[in-house]
Amino acid sequence: MTIHSTIETRQSTIGNPRGRILAFCVSGFLCFCVSAFAQSGGGYTIKKSTIDSGGGKVSGGGYTLNGPVGQHDAGPVSGGDYTLTGGFWSPAPAAAPDPVTPDPSGLGKTRFVSFVMPATSTAETAVRVRLNSLHHVVPPYSGGPSIPFTSLEGQSRWVGPPTQYVESGSNPIPFYASRLQCTAHYQDWSTVGLLHVTGSAITPSSIYEVENLAASCQGSEASCAAVSAALSIATTRWGDVRSPYNPPDPSVQPDISDVSALVDKFRNAPGAPIKSRAILAGAPGNAFGEVTHEVLNVDFGFSHISACVDAFRGVPYPYTIQACP
Ligand SMILES: [Ca+2]
Numbered sequence: 001m002t003i004h005s006t007i008e009t010r011q012s013t014i015g016n017p018r019g020r021i022l023a024f025c026v027s028g029f030l031c032f033c034v035s036a037f038a039q040s041g042g043g044y045t046i047k048k049s050t051i052d053s054g055g056g057k058v059s060g061g062g063y064t065l066n067g068p069v070g071q072h073d074a075g076p077v078s079g080g081d082y083t084l085t086g087g088f089w090s091p092a093p094a095a096a097p098d099p100v101t102p103d104p105s106g107l108g109k110t111r112f113v114s115f116v117m118p119a120t121s122t123a124e125t126a127v128r129v130r131l132n133s134l135h136h137v138v139p140p141y142s143g144g145p146s147i148p149f150t151s152l153e154g155q156s157r158w159v160g161p162p163t164q165y166v167e168s169g170s171n172p173i174p175f176y177a178s179r180l181q182c183t184a185h186y187q188d189w190s191t192v193g194l195l196h197v198t199g200s201a202i203t204p205s206s207i208y209e210v211e212n213l214a215a216s217c218q219g220s221e222a223s224c225a226a227v228s229a230a231l232s233i234a235t236t237r238w239g240d241v242r243s244p245y246n247p248p249d250p251s252v253q254p255d256i257s258d259v260s261a262l263v264d265k266f267r268n269a270p271g272a273p274i275k276s277r278a279i280l281a282g283a284p285g286n287a288f289g290e291v292t293h294e295v296l297n298v299d300f301g302f303s304h305i306s307a308c309v310d311a312f313r314g315v316p317y318p319y320t321i322q323a324c325p
Contacts (some may be wrong), residue, residue, distance in 0.1 A: 020253060061242075094216035097125045099228035108236035108245045110204045111291055112177075112196045112276040115231055117189040123234060124215045126184040127159035129197065130230070133207040134316065137237065139252060142314030149203060149321055157201050157324070158184045162192050167275055171268055177276065177296055182324035184213070184221050196276035199324040200288035204238040239280060239311025241273050254312050262305045275300060280307040289302045289319030 057066050098118035105114075113129065129272075134149035157180040166172040176192050180199025189195075204209070209230040217224030237246040240253035242261035264272035272278070275296065281303040282289030311317075 003277050010317070022320045028227070086112065094214050094226040094227050096228050097121065097123065097212045097214050099212055100127065100210050100231050102231060102233075107243070107277065107298075108234060108240070108247075109196075109277045110236050110238060110240055111202055111279060112198045113202055113208050113210065113233040113235065114194060114196045114276060115210055116194050117192045118212070119190045119193070122188045122190045124186040124188055125126040125211045126186045126217065126221070128184070128211045128213060128221070128227075129157045129159060129180060129201070129322070130211070131155050131157070131201055131206070132209050132232075134201075134321070135203045135205050137205045137316075138246075138250070141238070141316040142252075144314075144316045146205075146316050147320060152201070152321055152323070154323070155201075157182065157199060157281070159195070161187065161195050162189075162195055163293065163296075165275070166297045168268055175274070175276065179292070184218065186215055186218060198276070198279075198291040200290050200319065202235065203319070203321065204235050204240070204317050206235045208233050208235075230319070238317040239308045240279050241308065254308055259305065259308050259312055262300075262308050266302065266305060278304060280304040280311075288322045290322075 006123055057064060067252055098120050100117055101116040103114035103116065117127075131149075131153055134153050135146055137146045140146065159178045160181040162176040162178045164174050164176055174308070175196060176194065177196040177198065180197060180201055209232050211226060211230045212228035213221060214226035216226050237253040239258060240246055241258050242257075244251060246253045261273050262278055265275075265278045278300060279291055279295060281295070281301075283292040283295050286292065307318075
């Protein structure tokens, strides 16, 4: 005959009128009750203590008792969308930071995702970009197949340190941009505001989710529960820099108005798209077509107009995504 039971004992403290008793009887045959009475006498004090683990098999006569005693693992345990904080004295779980919020312009971009960093706390956080849906082009490019990136879907990248740039030498409106990287980067983002993020993993016709992770996640980002709600951001079709945008518009883009918008940007005309929307070409010689510091730091060039004209002709997106180790 085998009887299973679990006994959990609690603290005993001076000042606590009586100790706690907790006993579970799994079988109907035997009930164990363990009492911990208040300890007092003389000048002695018994402080908080736990009984951890220490269970095992006890046999006698025809009986066997398998009994785990006390609790074993206190603290947070995560799985799927759930977090269990276990134990009598486990530490309080770290609060999730505030989420990033949408770019108030509401306008899509081809090679950037833009969002507003929360200004509510100066605590360090890291910003994760999940690659949910990559380069699913509808309708397809007329000049050839799109590069499939589906094998990278589900991966994440991290937002690197922000740098301030200007729209052009003659129009020094400042903006912040960051590049994606493979490792988490923690900092105080409270003064950044609107942030434009680029990288080889930001491709046209894609969907991303952006999350903000508390500093307590450092080193255990994959299982950490102190994560904000996610903001979903979609990129527009290759070369699509001015409304109408696909998506949500189902039309083939870019059209002639997109090419015209980039000519306006080249001329610094009023109403031209901002850099994060207008930049299409990557750094010369960069195999992944990365939009580097070098590209962001110079005035808008003709290479981006040329890329838009190619896209207008139906030429597919030419760049690939750099893998992380
Ligand atoms: Ca357009």
